[in-house]
Amino acid sequence: MPTVVFVNEGKAGIVPSGTTLLRAAVDLGVHISHVCGGNGICSTCRVEVVAGGENLTAINPQEIAYDLGSGRRLGCQARVLGNVGVRVLMVPKVEMD
Ligand code: FES
Numbered sequence: 001m002p003t004v005v006f007v008n009e010g011k012a013g014i015v016p017s018g019t020t021l022l023r024a025a026v027d028l029g030v031h032i033s034h035v036c037g038g039n040g041i042c043s044t045c046r047v048e049v050v051a052g053g054e055n056l057t058a059i060n061p062q063e064i065a066y067d068l069g070s071g072r073r074l075g076c077q078a079r080v081l082g083n084v085g086v087r088v089l090m091v092p093k094v095e096m097d
Helices: 021-028 061-066
Strands: 003-006 011-014 046-051 072-074 084-088
Touching: 003 021, 011 021, 021 084, 061 072
Parallel strands: 003 084
Antiparallel strands: 003 011, 046 072, 046 084
16 A cells, blocks of 8 residues: 655655545644545645655646646545655645544
8 A cells, every 4th residue: 555745744654545645634634724625626735746746646627727836736636546745735724624
């Protein structure tokens, strides 16, 4: 199973292949905004991929619509297929879980 590293908080964990970066973050206790609850319509879950970008699923239409920029993904849309390291770009002011 793949390892996901969240470099902001120095947290890492092993997740089942196909897990979204958002799900991995929440399960590991990483602070990450996700205002729409993971439905791909708010873009607050965006992350910067710092390693292993090739180990994520292909960019999907929701991500293309947000024009996130090079190396940036929506945490709720990008699924982990292999080892990856990311940096959370928006930390919530209030936890919503
Ligand atoms: S949580 Fe809203 S786009 Fe990902």
